[in-house]
Amino acid sequence: MLKPGHRFLTQQVGDQANLRLHELLNTPKVVYFYAGVEPKRVWNLAYAVHELQEAGWQIVEQYEGFSPSRFYDVGAVVYYLKAVPWEVPDFSVEKYFDKLLEIHHLIQREGYLDVPFHSFFIIARKD
Numbered sequence: 001m002l003k004p005g006h007r008f009l010t011q012q013v014g015d016q017a018n019l020r021l022h023e024l025l026n027t028p029k030v031v032y033f034y035a036g037v038e039p040k041r042v043w044n045l046a047y048a049v050h051e052l053q054e055a056g057w058q059i060v061e062q063y064e065g066f067s068p069s070r071f072y073d074v075g076a077v078v079y080y081l082k083a084v085p086w087e088v089p090d091f092s093v094e095k096y097f098d099k100l101l102e103i104h105h106l107i108q109r110e111g112y113l114d115v116p117f118h119s120f121f122i123i124a125r126k127d
Helices: 019-025 045-054 074-083 097-110
Strands: 007-013 058-071 113-125
Touching (some): 058 074, 074 097, 097 113
Antiparallel strands (some): 058 113
């Protein structure tokens, strides 16, 4: 709970984070929400701002961005996917070997792979 006039600040991972990896691996992008909340296909700044305003919050500041995660070799992609197992829950090198080989060739051709990471933040106030 916040006292009247205090601010609420949140930084969120948007629904388009790592979408390029999902395209390359041919996997579905799953957006997770807290237990008890109906799953939604959209989770971005506009949606979150709308929900906060509907609940009586005033938006003080907002920003949405897509920062690149740059991978210079396929081993870094594998390491990343092992470190964040919720991104591709069934990931294994064996299962995705052919797709990883395609990513390897893409990195060899272009020098790196950029994967946009979607995030946003909001500062809101409720008087």
